[in-house]
Amino acid sequence: MFARNTKIVITLAAVAASISLSAIYKATAAEKYGFGRSLGEAEIARYDSDIHTNGKGLPSGSGNVELGRETFELQCALCHGENLEGVPQMGARSMHEGRRDIEKLPYASSLFDFIRRSMPLTDPGSLSSEETYGLVAYLLNETGVTDNPNLTLDAKSLADIKMPNRSNFIIDPASRFTAEDLEDK
Amino acid sequence: MKNIAKLKPNRRNFIKAGMATSAALLSSTSLAQETILEPSRGPGRTIMEMGYYGDRSEYATEARLKGNRGTGLVGGSLTPLQNMQGMITPSGLHFEVHHSGVPDIDPSEHKLIVHGLVGDEKVFTMEDLMRFPAKSHFHFLECAGNGMGEWMSPRGQNVQQTHGLTSCSQWTGVPLKIILNELGVRGDAKWILAEGDDGARMARSIPMWKAMDDAILAYAQNGEFLRPEQGFPLRLLVPGFEGNMNVKWLHRIEVSDTPWWTHHEVTEYADPRPDDKIRAFSFIMEGRSVITSPSAGMKLNGPGFYEISGLAWSGAGTVKQVQISTDKGDSWTDAQLEAPVLPKCHTRFRMPWTWNGQETTIMSRSTDDTGYTQPTYSEMYKLQGPIGMMHNNAIQNWHIAQDGEITNVRS
Numbered sequence: 001m002f003a004r005n006t007k008i009v010i011t012l013a014a015v016a017a018s019i020s021l022s023a024i025y026k027a028t029a030a031e032k033y034g035f036g037r038s039l040g041e042a043e044i045a046r047y048d049s050d051i052h053t054n055g056k057g058l059p060s061g062s063g064n065v066e067l068g069r070e071t072f073e074l075q076c077a078l079c080h081g082e083n084l085e086g087v088p089q090m091g092a093r094s095m096h097e098g099r100r101d102i103e104k105l106p107y108a109s110s111l112f113d114f115i116r117r118s119m120p121l122t123d124p125g126s127l128s129s130e131e132t133y134g135l136v137a138y139l140l141n142e143t144g145v146t147d148n149p150n151l152t153l154d155a156k157s158l159a160d161i162k163m164p165n166r167s168n169f170i171i172d173p174a175s176r177f178t179a180e181d182l183e184d185k
Numbered sequence: 186m187k188n189i190a191k192l193k194p195n196r197r198n199f200i201k202a203g204m205a206t207s208a209a210l211l212s213s214t215s216l217a218q219e220t221i222l223e224p225s226r227g228p229g230r231t232i233m234e235m236g237y238y239g240d241r242s243e244y245a246t247e248a249r250l251k252g253n254r255g256t257g258l259v260g261g262s263l264t265p266l267q268n269m270q271g272m273i274t275p276s277g278l279h280f281e282v283h284h285s286g287v288p289d290i291d292p293s294e295h296k297l298i299v300h301g302l303v304g305d306e307k308v309f310t311m312e313d314l315m316r317f318p319a320k321s322h323f324h325f326l327e328c329a330g331n332g333m334g335e336w337m338s339p340r341g342q343n344v345q346q347t348h349g350l351t352s353c354s355q356w357t358g359v360p361l362k363i364i365l366n367e368l369g370v371r372g373d374a375k376w377i378l379a380e381g382d383d384g385a386r387m388a389r390s391i392p393m394w395k396a397m398d399d400a401i402l403a404y405a406q407n408g409e410f411l412r413p414e415q416g417f418p419l420r421l422l423v424p425g426f427e428g429n430m431n432v433k434w435l436h437r438i439e440v441s442d443t444p445w446w447t448h449h450e451v452t453e454y455a456d457p458r459p460d461d462k463i464r465a466f467s468f469i470m471e472g473r474s475v476i477t478s479p480s481a482g483m484k485l486n487g488p489g490f491y492e493i494s495g496l497a498w499s500g501a502g503t504v505k506q507v508q509i510s511t512d513k514g515d516s517w518t519d520a521q522l523e524a525p526v527l528p529k530c531h532t533r534f535r536m537p538w539t540w541n542g543q544e545t546t547i548m549s550r551s552t553d554d555t556g557y558t559q560p561t562y563s564e565m566y567k568l569q570g571p572i573g574m575m576h577n578n579a580i581q582n583w584h585i586a587q588d589g590e591i592t593n594v595r596s
Binding site: 032033035036037038039043044047048049050051052053054079087088089090091092098104105106107109110111113114117118121122124125165168169170171172174175176177181182 | 253284285298305306307310313316367375378385388392394436437439441443447451452455461462463464465466468572
């Protein structure tokens, strides 16, 4: 008798378990896994350092050509050369020609974003917003994109710069985007 | 007969021994009495002496070849394709390229932040990510700069130098679309930014269609956790797309309606054309093949049989055909493709060949299931100008001299 009762209890328990498990599975599939923790805006802002082509993400502050020149001499010239010619022993190529020609960049935001994200090589992230604006102003002037020794850049004026080579970028159709898709809005 | 005891046991001597047996029977002398067996090697290393993580034989010495620019923080290494067998690259011989050194990341502290045009903005720990359903796929990974040094003239001394920036692994992780669907992607979202947690915070724009197709948040390679130089503890895998987009040490994904045109996508990995236009967003590593054996740096040991073997791959699909020419491109013969032949994956090809001892040039060309056939250099020069050396997938020629020396040549 004892054995028989146990068997019935186990069977009932198994049926109950299968009902509740299938209910949970359906709920999960219909809704969400629910893993991960939701983020608030302040927390996202700590990591969201990229610059969009329309200037979204550019920080407050400003910097001019003169600050850029000083910063370049202190922080950049060792590898990039006094005249942006590049120091091969340090691994830097010329910024005047080839595939790293600053004057051929499609957006000034590409330059600001890269300097802020990756430079200087040995201490990335150490430049202030003012120094970074100044560096972009200095580099655009040195490479002939702008011709204004008093150029001062901030979020608005940097986003307004039209790079002369922008229209020479063509889009590989295999990317499934067209030039029209990527026109500036 | 009298020297048989001194003979080392190899195939030829077994035959001699067989003949000796007949002779022995005739002279009614027992061979058994005269044969001295080669002494046993005796016991080897004990299990206590073996490592907890297996090492290869000290006689297996194939190695990556390092290259660096100046400081070594921007550098990489190349896979020894001339030594590779089959289609898989051992994780320790996988090529690497990095832009601010290899970071040391504690997986218990690593986070992936996903934000932007999504319903929920969330942060995931590695533990969170590993709870999602996972997938494993075999895929090659190739740097867009593989063969850039070859663009204007043949320079590499061997196939490691000419083609060593491609490798192939089984990758395991969460399909990115599971995460994006979990958070809910807004209708106007067309791009994601994938950002690494290395010093350079390497960042690339990836089309949303790719993110929702076959992209993987990979945490494992060839059955174990990623190697540090492959992005431990988490990397993006966008199968068939140029290596640089497979962002390592992945810590942030931002969803947006427009691409970022980051440094790497507009300078290093864009393609300047002969007409001064610049081709951008050329993501797909198109069909390519190379003979890995015999190849430059090797020497054929006289006329006779050689198996020609190599690798073919396509970032656009599956390798359908590899043809080989052993007469400078005059005639072409189909090579055998060794199973498994998988999409966006290295495919091993083989062809038997008898060298007649005459000077010649050998080469391979691949066709994938989109109908794309690997181009010649002269065809490629029409697409890309002198500094457009990225995405070089031209046919590779190996010259065989009469003395068997093999060198890297253009035609």
